[in-house]
Structure formats: C-alpha cells, structure tokens
Amino acid sequence: MTATNTLAGPVNPGSWQYRQLNARAPGLSYLSDALSALVEDGHPVMAGTADLQYSNGLARFAARYPDRFIQFGISEQNMVSAAAGIATTGVMPFVATFASFLGLLCCEQIRMDVAYSALPVRLIGHHAGIALGFYGTSHHATEDLAIMRSIAGLTVVNPADGPQLAAAIKASADHPEPIYFRIGRGQEPNVYDDLPDFRFGKAIEHETGTDLTIIACGTMVHPSREAVRALRASGLSVGLIDMHTIKPLDRDAVLAAAERSRIILTVEEHNILGGLGGAVAEVMAEAGTKAVLIRHGIRDEYSLIAPPTHLYRHYQLDAAGIETVVRDILA
C-alpha cells in the first residue's frame, strides 16, 4: 500500500526503511504519534523534515496525514525559515532534523525568523549529542544546548525519553513561545510510563540525597537513575533530578538540591561548557550556594568515532560510568 502524499511524495509503509524504523528505533514512534494526537485534538499542526523522515520517524505521521507533512529535502535552513512563514498563518509547524544541523547550521534562521519573530515554531533536533557515534563529528551535536540557550525567547527542552517527549509535545499546544526539543535516537530505554506529568520549566525530582545530587537531562536521565539505584543500595545518599527544561531552568529545584546536598553533579550528553552544567553553574554561583558543582559530560573536545554504546562507556556516560564518577567524587 502506498499512501499518496501530495506534499511529501510517496511514503511506503511496506518499504525496508519503514520497517527498520519501527524495529530498530521504537522510541521514534512517540514523535509521530504525539503529533497525530495534536491533530486529532483539533490543533492546526504541520510537520516537516529535511530528508530524514525515516531517521526521525515522521514517516509514520506522513503516511497518516500526507497533507500535513512537508518534505523539504536536504535544505535545513530553508525548512526553518519556511516553518516561520507557516507559523505566521496560524499553523503550528514541527520541523525535525539532526540536532547537529538544526542547532548549528540553522542557528541564525532560528534566531531571526523563529525566536526573535516570536513565532510558535517547534524545532526537533534528534540524534543529539554523540548518538550518531561512528558517523563522526559532523553528525555529533555537543554544542546545541549552549547555542539554543543563548537565543532569547526560545524554550529549550531535552526530554528523557519518548513518553516525556510526547508529554512535552502535548503541553506545547498551549505554549506560546518557540521551542527547541533536543532528543536522542529513539533506541534509549524509557524512564517514564505513558504521558508522564510535564510542565515546561518544572524539573522532576526522582530521589533526594545529602551526599550528592545528580542533575541530568535527556538521554542521561536513564543511566543516571540506574547509577543512583546502585549507589543508594550501597548506603550513599544520592539524589536525582530530571532537568528536562534547560531554559527556563528550574532555579528552585537547583537551589533546593544545593541546600540539601554537599555536591551537585550535572550529567549531560553535551559539552560541559554552556549546556546543562553551565546553566546550573550560573544559578549556583549567583546564589552563592555552599554546595560544590561538578560537571560531567563531554569535556570540551570532539568525541571519538565508535558505536554509540562504546562511546557512552568511553566517556563514562553509561550507568556504570556515572556510578564510577560519583564514587570517585565521594571517595
């Protein structure tokens, strides 16, 4: 069966790309399904991508709503500016491509046409961080949070998993500002059950601890949670906060954790400069907390080439690595 798509060209649910999509990256279905739910709720939503409908799963949405999907081809900057134009007509556009291209290549279009113009465009940067492993530095995005965070008027969200992404997309229907969603590759284990509570700028506290609190975002929430479980099982008082919204940052959550714990450890799949660690550092420094901050992530370098799981192990961004980092700090 081939769905005829007047805007996007054919999407063939029987194709190998489509089957691979569902088999290898089940987490990606959340994006399309959340957008479909918005359509079903009567929201004027469109989606677009730049030759990556199978990588981000929007092929599912395209097959279902062909007239609401735009295939832009490999022209990311055109896509972002066009999304701004779409938003002027009362339609809420969601445009998705690799975070490296969206957050870096399209930075100026995002600033001028989307954020400065205050248009409700939703930007989905997927395969963020080092999730594209051996595809290399061109495809890694370890700067996007720092760049997007410095653009005024832009909400920056880094959901932990598919269910939280879906919850954030649902919440975005009533969010007037443009949003940058930073997500992984759809192969991460879920942290949450379906549609967890989600409020922009309201962090989720998983555990509280006096020795150390981990503040993690995005794909780092799951391995951090595994690490925290092991650490607590061995008698350490370690807390965990899911800081899904990087901007506006939940200052109260940071300061409460810094009041309670001797040490704050940020964990992010991003350069330790300018991203989650940078944002938390600003809050702690300005408030003059007694707690010490340590930032964990990519240490201002271009990451190596390897399969993603090997990279997470190498950079101590898997559960075992994060546990080791905490034990070394507390030793």
Next chain:
Amino acid sequence: MGAGRTLTPEFLAPETPTPETIAHLEERARHVRLETIRLIAIAKVGHYSSTFSCAELFATLYYDAMRLRHGEPRWPDRDRFLMGKGHAAVGLYPLLADWGFFPKELLDGYTRLGNPLGDHPDMTKVPGVDFSSGSIGHALSAGLGMVMGGRMMGRRFDVYVMLGDGEMQEGQVWEAAMAAAHQKAGNLIAIVDRNGYQLDGQVDEVMGIEPLADKWRAFGWEVHEVDGHDVAALATLFRRLKQDKTRRKPACVIARTLKGKGVGYMEREAGWHLGYLAPEDEAAAIAEIMGQPAGSAILQGDAQ
C-alpha cells in the same frame, strides 16, 4: 476580460491600467522617494538608492496589485509582502502608514529611540510588516512557508517576495526556489530588483549572477522581465499574474531598475548604497523628483 469568468472585483479590473491609475501610481512612487529623503534626514544615514530603485514596485504592489484592507494589517486573507532586501524598508513604511496600519506620526520618529521603524522592517514592532528582514536570503523561504500554511488553512492569498539582485548570491534563495517549484506554489511571486549594484560594487563584478532568467527557469519558475520603473507595465504584469488562478509554477519578475532612479547624481555615480545628503544635495534631489528644475530649494524646509 473573457466572458464566463466569475465577476469578482479583481476580474472586473481591466488588465491595462487607465491613465488615471498610471498617474496615481507615478505620484505614489514620487511619494516613496520624497518620504525616503525626509525620513533618512532624521536618521542621518540610509539606503536612498536601494529604495529609489524599487519605488515603482512598492507603489504598484501597494496601490494596484495587492489585496489589502485599510486599517487591518492582520486580515488573514490579505496578500503578503516580504522583503529580502530589507534595507529598502524606509520606502515601505510611508505606504503602510497610508494604509492605516499605524499612525503617520510614527514616521516622524524614524530610527529614534523607542520608535518601531528601523532601517530593516520588524514584524514584531511594525503593524503591516508581514515578515522581519535584515539577514539577506531568508525571505523567499518564509514566503514559501506562508503559501504552505495558507494552503493548509484553506486560504488563498498571494505572497510577494522582493529580493535584491545581490541577494541571488545567497544559497538559501535557491533552496527556496527549488522547493517552491516542487510544491507548485503558483501564488508565490518573487520580484528581483535588478538594479545592478550591491554594497561592494557592481553585482556582476562582485559575484556574477547571470544568466539570471535562465537560472530561475531552470529551477522551475515562470519568468517575466520588465522595466521596473514603468508603472503601466508593472501594473499590467501583476494584474495578469493575479488573475491567473490556474498557474502551478511560482512566478519570478525580474525588474530591470536603476539604482538611485529619479535622482540624476545617484543614477550616474556608483557608491550611493548607503549615504547621507548635504542640504544642497537634498534640495536638488527633491526638486528633481518633483519634476522641477534642479537648484530650486523650495522644499528644503519641509524636508528637515
């Protein structure tokens, strides 16, 4: 007008503008030039010649081609106008004020602290500006987005995007050109103000863009070349484009223009992209635009 067509006001308009219309459009183009001089005198520096090259385009679009409603800058079915060459906005503001989109008094504070009118148009500050501009190369993409959004919302309006000829050097223009043809955006009209100059000199010496018409045709566009200062030719062309509701190709109008048109010393001398006029030069420019002998300085007081 052929028999059998729906008699909407658009179709009732004859394709060839009347002498009265032509005179009106020429007067509005003069208004654009005079206001440009008056406003830039407030800022002390501005893009005279880039605005003079598109004065007839502004006048024809805003007083003949575009479907607008007085005092309703956000009317959802209005035709849209975007500027790639946002630095000519000084010539657009007086027309937006004339349409009742904002009080005319705002013009008097052009570029002053707290005034919304700057060298480049800002949609968040100026009612009637359909899209912000300033970073060259974005506008055609944004215009295409308006076509796509309007299509999904079931609205039919035309989207006019005025581009500089130097802007043809931006890669994003050609991304948008390719996409617009692919999406059969028949209600998207690009206008290239082919005045031949950019900041660093002659366009074709800085970075050649010819054969320009062939480039647009190769990207799947219908191309029209026209004298950009002939309001009768412009009005006729834009009316024909508007009436052709079956067009599937986006249309590119290459308007051959003179940078600095209307003021002899700007037409003859390159380097007027940005400038400021001494009082005697300003008086001479105003006199020439008004069709009076050079040297007559009767309007100098009004302009300052």
